[in-house]
Amino acid sequence: MSKLSLTIDNQKVTTEEGTSILEAARSAGIDIPTLCYHEKLAPRGACRLCLVEITKGKKKRLVTSCVYLAEEGLKVETESEPVVKIRKMLLELMLAGSPGVKAIQDYARRYGITRSRFDVEPDFCILCGLCVRYCHEVKGKNAIGFVGRGSQRKVMFFPDIAAEECPKCGECFPLCPTGVIPSNYALAKLPHFSYDNIRL
Amino acid sequence: MPRLKSAADLETRRKEILARRDPKKPCVTICSGTGCHAYGSEKVAQTFMAEIGKNGLKEKVDIRRTGCHGYCERGTIVVIFPQEICYLRVKPEDVPEIIETTLVKGEVVERLLYEGEDAQKIIHEGDIPFYKHQSRIVFGPNRFIDPKNIEDYIARGGYAALAKVLSGMTPEAVLAEVKKANLRGRGGGGFPAGMKWETTRNAPGEPKYVIVNADEGDPGAYMDRSLLEGNPHSVLEGLTIGAYAIGASQGFVYVRQEYPLAVENLYAALEQARDYGLLGENILGSGFNFEVTVHRGAGAFVSGESSALMTAIEGRVGEPRPKYIRTAISGIWGKPSNLNNVETWATVPLIIDKGADWFNGIGTKGSKGTKIFSLVGKVNNTGLVEVPMGMTLREIIYDIGGGIPQGKKFKAVQTGGPSGGVIPEKLIDTPVDFDELNKVGSMMGSGGMIVMDEDNCMVDVARYFLNFLSEESCGQCVPCREGIYQMLKILNRICAGEGRSGDIELLEELAEVVRDASLCALGATAPNPVLSTIKYFRNEYQAHVKEKRCPAGVCKELISYYIDPEKCQACLLCLRNCPVEAISGGKNLIHVIDQGKCTKCGACFEVCPSRFGAVVKLSGVPVPEPVAAGTEVKRKTRGEK
Ligand SMILES: Cc1cc2nc3c(=O)[nH]c(=O)nc-3n(C[C@H](O)[C@H](O)[C@H](O)COP(=O)(O)O)c2cc1C
Numbered sequence: 001m002s003k004l005s006l007t008i009d010n011q012k013v014t015t016e017e018g019t020s021i022l023e024a025a026r027s028a029g030i031d032i033p034t035l036c037y038h039e040k041l042a043p044r045g046a047c048r049l050c051l052v053e054i055t056k057g058k059k060k061r062l063v064t065s066c067v068y069l070a071e072e073g074l075k076v077e078t079e080s081e082p083v084v085k086i087r088k089m090l091l092e093l094m095l096a097g098s099p100g101v102k103a104i105q106d107y108a109r110r111y112g113i114t115r116s117r118f119d120v121e122p123d124f125c126i127l128c129g130l131c132v133r134y135c136h137e138v139k140g141k142n143a144i145g146f147v148g149r150g151s152q153r154k155v156m157f158f159p160d161i162a163a164e165e166c167p168k169c170g171e172c173f174p175l176c177p178t179g180v181i182p183s184n185y186a187l188a189k190l191p192h193f194s195y196d197n198i199r200l
Numbered sequence: 201m202p203r204l205k206s207a208a209d210l211e212t213r214r215k216e217i218l219a220r221r222d223p224k225k226p227c228v229t230i231c232s233g234t235g236c237h238a239y240g241s242e243k244v245a246q247t248f249m250a251e252i253g254k255n256g257l258k259e260k261v262d263i264r265r266t267g268c269h270g271y272c273e274r275g276t277i278v279v280i281f282p283q284e285i286c287y288l289r290v291k292p293e294d295v296p297e298i299i300e301t302t303l304v305k306g307e308v309v310e311r312l313l314y315e316g317e318d319a320q321k322i323i324h325e326g327d328i329p330f331y332k333h334q335s336r337i338v339f340g341p342n343r344f345i346d347p348k349n350i351e352d353y354i355a356r357g358g359y360a361a362l363a364k365v366l367s368g369m370t371p372e373a374v375l376a377e378v379k380k381a382n383l384r385g386r387g388g389g390g391f392p393a394g395m396k397w398e399t400t401r402n403a404p405g406e407p408k409y410v411i412v413n414a415d416e417g418d419p420g421a422y423m424d425r426s427l428l429e430g431n432p433h434s435v436l437e438g439l440t441i442g443a444y445a446i447g448a449s450q451g452f453v454y455v456r457q458e459y460p461l462a463v464e465n466l467y468a469a470l471e472q473a474r475d476y477g478l479l480g481e482n483i484l485g486s487g488f489n490f491e492v493t494v495h496r497g498a499g500a501f502v503s504g505e506s507s508a509l510m511t512a513i514e515g516r517v518g519e520p521r522p523k524y525i526r527t528a529i530s531g532i533w534g535k536p537s538n539l540n541n542v543e544t545w546a547t548v549p550l551i552i553d554k555g556a557d558w559f560n561g562i563g564t565k566g567s568k569g570t571k572i573f574s575l576v577g578k579v580n581n582t583g584l585v586e587v588p589m590g591m592t593l594r595e596i597i598y599d600i601g602g603g604i605p606q607g608k609k610f611k612a613v614q615t616g617g618p619s620g621g622v623i624p625e626k627l628i629d630t631p632v633d634f635d636e637l638n639k640v641g642s643m644m645g646s647g648g649m650i651v652m653d654e655d656n657c658m659v660d661v662a663r664y665f666l667n668f669l670s671e672e673s674c675g676q677c678v679p680c681r682e683g684i685y686q687m688l689k690i691l692n693r694i695c696a697g698e699g700r701s702g703d704i705e706l707l708e709e710l711a712e713v714v715r716d717a718s719l720c721a722l723g724a725t726a727p728n729p730v731l732s733t734i735k736y737f738r739n740e741y742q743a744h745v746k747e748k749r750c751p752a753g754v755c756k757e758l759i760s761y762y763i764d765p766e767k768c769q770a771c772l773l774c775l776r777n778c779p780v781e782a783i784s785g786g787k788n789l790i791h792v793i794d795q796g797k798c799t800k801c802g803a804c805f806e807v808c809p810s811r812f813g814a815v816v817k818l819s820g821v822p823v824p825e826p827v828a829a830g831t832e833v834k835r836k837t838r839g840e841k
């Protein structure tokens with residue numbers, strides 16, 4: 001592996017080829033917000049919070065730092081004006097969809113967002129896909145997955161596989177930034193209860 | 201059928217086919233594209249077969265089912281050669297008369313001809329105004345060819361470009377020709393095809409793939425479908441030439457499952473091409489091998505995006521991938537993969553055949569050749585039109601489209617599909633050109649063109665497209681999933697009369713973030729309908745938000761129907777037609793709409809005779825107090841206005 005160096009927020013950072021900008025920044029103690037990144041998983045570029053501005057020659061461009069690989073001589077700004085503007089809006093959007101999630105509240109506070117201008121329709125899941133990807137990429141199972149498209153997209157346990165796999169695993173539970181998975185899992189188990197045992 | 205073993209073989213075969221065909225022999229061509237099929241073209245074709253048999257003309261007349269002619273609204277289209285007599289809206293019951301009059305007596309059936317202004321009849325297809333102003337170099341052959349018969353394609357010089365390439369051109373020379381032609385992709389971005397080919401050709405990694413994008417998910421657009429249905433060999437020939445230039449031996453056609461005729465004709469074409477030695481091993485004896493696999497996608501709009509499409513071909517869910525390395529370098533299974541649109545591929549044989557200089561002679565400085573558009577909406581002639589780049593929107597809408605129906609006023613044209621933008625009347629002289637359309641806030645896209653008149657509400661238009669995009673977003677990234685959803689919610693409330701001050705600015709602010717932060721081009725272009733309508737029709741947004749008024753009278757929550765008591769003639773028409781019985785009154789009694797019951801279906805407005813014009817649409821003003829029940833009408837006397 002050959003070494004390369006780049007500039008992140010005016011700081012010279014040396015890293016290995018094949019490292020993402022995000023990993024390079026973190027190794028240098030520069031904190032870029034993320035909600036869908038996990039070191040064991042392939043980057044998915046879903047939350048877009050980790051967007052940074054890169055300069056190559058005269059051209060500036062916004063890229064997701066979890067996906068974009070560090071390049072020799074690259075200039076990176078992690079808190080430039082366009083970046084911050086985007087992050088604020090993304091956080092407002094997420095606050096409208098998942099107002100009760102601590103990870104989002106914390107980032108919102110960091111960027112000075114106190115409320116969302118959008119109508120709130122509270123849900124917990126932020127669709128970061130960490131659980132889905134962990135189950136697929138690390139465990140090689142697909143007990144949990146996405147269903148639906150667009151604003152109807154949801155994460156669901158697939159009961160047949162989940163009934164088999166999840167009781168002995170549960171490794172995705174702590175990954176969830178919202179903590180909602182355990183309760184979804186409890187719900188998913190419901191069909192396996194027998195109504196005969198319930199006294200009304 | 202013996203395989204063709206060389207370019208010379210192909211030419212010999214072509215001459216044989218032509219020798220077998222008498223150009224003077226009458227040939228009845230029946231359009232059997234999807235549009236005409238829906239009008240019953242198959243029944244027309246079968247009636248022709250049966251009746252010709254009865255008339256003892258079986259040996260004397262040829263019958264051919266062809267692909268779409270583009271003028272689908274006038275289907276079923278029947279053209280009789282060699283005179284090129286064009287009959288429109290042909291029904292099975294018209295067939296005996298056509299045979300008797302045209303095929304037996306050699307005369308025309310006047311009533312089935314196109315009728316132009318001043319009731320003038322037009323006999324030849326090419327003279328009809330809809331066609332006269334087009335340059336149908338890519339789409340035109342559709343009307344001569346039976347897509348299920350490779351001989352029709354060969355007879356017209358088909359596969360000669362491939363033969364030329366394989367018998368005398370190096371891959372580098374082919375690539376140079378396509379680059380010189382400045383062919384830009386017809387599927388959306390307008391990226392130079394030659395440059396993309398070169399990238400894939402030079403990228404490390406084997407095998408390399410070439411792919412046809414026939415996902416075509418834009419609502420209302422069907423140019424790729426019609427081309428693939430009507431002339432599949434032109435697409436395959438282009439693809440094979442591309443494969444040779446790029447160094448690929450495997451191709452894919454990604455076609456949506458919902459296009460059954462395209463799939464059927466494609467399979468038939470592949471089989472025949474293989475039989476003729478134009479596909480498979482050792483094509484035309486050149487030593488070049490190329491195979492094509494069809495991948496049927498379950499029509500999702502987002503699957504047409506390049507990384508999503510390639511993921512789908514790999515057998516995974518067709519969703520865009522967050523990669524900064526282009527698919528031309530790392531595509532299907534990480535191998536260099538060159539994707540082009542149906543129309544882009546179909547243009548390639550023409551460039552090889554006639555040369556890059558010929559191609560460069562058509563179009564504008566930055567956009568060469570022709571483009572097929574799907575012209576729909578408020579225009580007199582709708583259908584598929586092919587025009588040279590650089591033709592103005594005005595020429596397309598007025599000369600080809602025949603203008604706006606019912607004397608209404610043109611308002612705007614939406615180009616580029618759901619994530620394109622609207623172009624207002626003051627910019628109607630904009631030429632169709634990749635860069636010019638971008639400059640005015642819209643895009644070429646794959647060629648959708650929706651014409652709108654004064655009765656279209658621009659906020660409602662933006663809402664319609666955002667609703668489509670919100671459903672079609674794959675939903676993996678936040679700005680696209682949540683951002684489009686919130687834009688849609690704001691538009692919904694503006695249309696419902698619940699717009700708040702600051703909504704327009706919030707839309708703009710959000711739109712920019714969705715554009716800049718989304719993972720793929722769906723999200724990046726989704727704000728176009730919002731931004732372009734605000735840019736050109738801000739006052740219309742303001743009327744909705746501030747005055748709770750819909751200037752076009754479209755948004756239901758912002759309009760009321762009211763019967764002017766001075767004008768009502770108590771004809772009972774509206775009263776009887778109201779589906780919810782919201783209208784009271786009676787013979788000689790002024791009719792009154794109960795605003796509480798009215799569902800704003802507009803039935804009364806439609807049926808009120810124009811000479812009375814008593815039912816009016818109100819927006820932004822209070823509905824006047826109704827007259828007392830049982831008030832008698834004031835009769836108009838003769839001569840009084
Ligand atoms: C959401 C989305 C949908 C698309 N759908 C299509 C499509 O249906 N057909 C198509 O040819 N290109 C489509 N594209 C463009 C393709 O990604 C790609 O640019 C194109 O097929 C390349 O071919 P071309 O260079 O010949 O235009 C779509 C792009 C996006 C972002």
Ligand code: SF4
Pocket residue numbers: 502520672673674675676677678680681718719720721722723724
């Ligand atoms: S921009 Fe939209 S369609 Fe593209 S990846 Fe993001 S959510 Fe999916």
Ligand code: FES
Pocket residue numbers: 033034035036037044045046047048049050051064065066067
């Ligand atoms: S962490 Fe990079 S997009 Fe979510």
Ligand code: FES
Pocket residue numbers: 231232233234235236237267268269270271272273275276277
């Ligand atoms: S299908 Fe017949 S003209 Fe289009």
